[in-house]
Amino acid sequence: MTAYILRRLAFLALTVFITSLLIFVITQLLPGDVCRVILGREVGEGALEACRADLGLDQPAPVRYFTWLGEFLRGDWGSSYSTDAEILPLVVDRLNNSMQLGALTLLIAVPISVALGVMAALNAGRWADNMISIFSLAVVGLPEFVTGVLLIQFFGFPSIRGDLPFFEAVGRLLLPALTATFVLLAYVARLTRAGVLEELRQAYVRTAVLKGLPRRVVIWKHVLRNALLPTITVVAISFGWLISGLVVVENVFNYPGLGRLMVFAITRRDLPLLQAISLITVLGFALANLAADLLYAALNPRIRVGS
């Protein structure tokens, strides 16, 4: 197991390294001149040259790449072209916000969708199953800006209420988290339903029934443990998406997350900021993926314990 984790970590480092290269190449290929964006149109060649030299843009690409990577690893993420603010604290702050939103979303989405999925599977083909299918499909079919706006209409724009910082945070997070929940709901519920149905067909379930075990023990102890394995990995992976992919939700609720910061960086051609966010996002996805695999291995004795 240790060897497995080490190997996975090595692969993770490799993945992040390669994507850092990709990010660098792509951002360098972006059309437009940063110094023109910073200094405006009406500026002389001399000032532009000075600006480029200042930002190190006159260096050859490989030099710039390794300089950037080295500084990034040391924690010197530079400052934003457009706001002059330090990038590291900015990104960390937004990452923190995004993670709060992501965590709350999972906290709401997972129990509800797993419960719905299990209920649908246990009643497969009956009206409960059909209702759940229709409901979750209807919800997932609506774009986030529609569900988000509907929620705001219904509950009012989340204002900062309450005295305790905890409740204040929850109040601020609740509606965006609910909106994101709707996106995950159908997907996770369907996956759970399929997983449970698949396991119910297995011979070991018959063995459990024929021991004389009550149905609830058969379901909770035997079926769910195996059926939820694929769900768990998908949930873990989706955490990566929740952190950086909630651009629309964050915009609707004016929530200061990583997604919105990325859009900002793109529109301003703020390369250092964009590079930093991209790399953090990739790292987030890679870590979520790793967590998913480790969780799967930990819960599945066929992988955890060799024969």
Next chain:
Amino acid sequence: MLSPSPLLNIEGLNVAYRVAGQDLPVLREISLEVLPGQTVGLVGESGSGKSTLALTVMRQLAANGVVTGGRVEFDGKGLLELTENEMRVVWGRELAFVPQNPATALNPAMRVGEQLAEALRLYGAGRAAAEARSRELLEQVRLAEPRRVARSYPHQLSGGMQQRVMIALALSGQPRLLVLDEPTTALDVTTEASVLDLLREQVGQRESSVLYVTHNLGVVATLSDRVAVLYAGELAEDAPTEDLFRQPLHPYTRGLLDSVPRLGQRKEQRPLQGIPGQVPRLRDFPNACVFAPRCPLAIELCWKERPLLDAPTPERRVRCHRWPEIMAGEVSAHRGEVKPIQRAKQEVRRVLNVEDLKVDYPLPSPFLQTLVCKSPRAVHAVREVSVGVSSGQTLGVVGESGSGKSSLARSVIGLAERSSGRVELLGIELPARLSRRSREMLSHLQMVFQNPEEALNPYLTVAESLTRPLIRLRGLSTNEARQQVPDLLAAVRLPADYAQRFPGQLSGGEKQRVAIARAFASGPELLLADEPVSALDVSVQANILNLLAELQVERQTAMLLIAHDIAVVGYLADQIVVMYLGEFMQVSPAEAIFDAPYHPYTEALLSSVPPPDPFVEQKKIRLEGELPSAIDLPGGCPFHTRCPRFLGDICAQQTPPWRETGDGKRIFCHIPVEELVQAQEPVLRFDGKRRTQR
């Protein structure tokens, strides 16, 4: 004498499967009794409804299965009327089930000990008592190291060990009736033998009743007090085991018994007599005898009227119009004298020559190990074996799973690459890699696979499947190839209009015939048959074996026959190789394989196969332990870790010599032939009395 009241009493049971709004009948008017302490064998081929019957008794019929009539009484109470909640007290405590495949029947995510203890707690044991008792049960089913087994997950155990766990589980509630559904079919013969021993011992001690569902006549002959024969959803015959095997009254039972090769039966002496046709898939039960279309004794009456379930003696029941004549010996369902299949002319030329063939499957090696240049580990499937086959001859290769028999065949045909050694076809060396072999080489080397369901492309008609080798390997035009299709079909005794059918429209036996026709189409010099009949029903199996033998004689083809069933190989082959852990243990003429002296492994193998005849006495030799890993092979003789005749250090450390016996065998063993002759008696002996094991 007042017979005790039955523990299980099935009366007039009708079961159907509801498919697309229609009821497809599977069981019709089944009546069957199991007395306390009795073992009843329920025999049938696929489609007979035997598993459906077992599942109905267990109240585990598939969701679309409906009982359309009849009763199942257990200890006087109607099982079918109980609610699911009421069944929960019956399941496990009164009625237990052991399924066919133990690998899927245990929860993969739960330790074996807990799966047992959970049941024991349900039956009233405290936490600690349940744990102690589950270890006790694991010990009773002869699992070494019960503590370790209890802590293991199912995937850490071998198939035989898993099935022992399932048996322990079935016994945990002290049930009065055990329903066993092909519990040893997925196991190797030597494992099967010890699991059957265990079942007999445990059932005997507890005086439980058993309903044993199987297709294997050998197993019923060994274990059961009574045998019920099911055919196409009906009870054909039900009789005490000795009576049934001594004088079957139903022509179908007779046909089954004549279809199974006995140990030592040979094609040129006593050819098998298969039953023509196949088990019908009924949409409706006819108002006639269901067996009439295949019955050699069918008369007009059989087509017009359904026979009643008669009782020729108080002990027996049979559903046949002609049982009185059969019983009186006036008619017989024996298919007369079948023409013996000639052996091929003496060796004409060497077709296949294999020298020092070695097959390794390298294991994926960890990244770090590759860096430090450790040589990659490998599964050593075949280890430097040499053998040859001449035209018209059959070389049979027998072995259990993991013996390397399939790897041997696959490396000859090129599906697996050999690691070293030579393979020559007609004196020309065959490249190891399939892509390097010429079209001519490919056309001379053809294969029949185990599972005809998977071996034919479902989207090609029979004609298209048959013309492909002609076009691609022999270079014929499409038209020329098409002209040969009728001849090919005729050769495998299929009607010419089958050419336009798709595989989905054929039965398993017919598909295998097409596969054989395809293999013979390119005019091969060597045919490889890898378990050609093991996926087929017994009654069809015999016809396919005879077909292979006849075609081979007609065409003087050399054949390499791979099978786990030593009786099948003994029937068809001229020379037999016994493989164990990638090496040959014994090479012998087929006639001599059943006579002592044997290699100790051959001896154990022969004594493990349950003979389909209760009057054959069989010596009991069982192998201990598990097959060693093919990655880290044992030194010395590969069989030394399990050999019942283990001598000592010499076996563990030195490679054994090849020893010649008087009757043409070669045995790979440290024990001198004279000593083997002294020590061994024949494994099988016929003395007309019910089998007791020696």
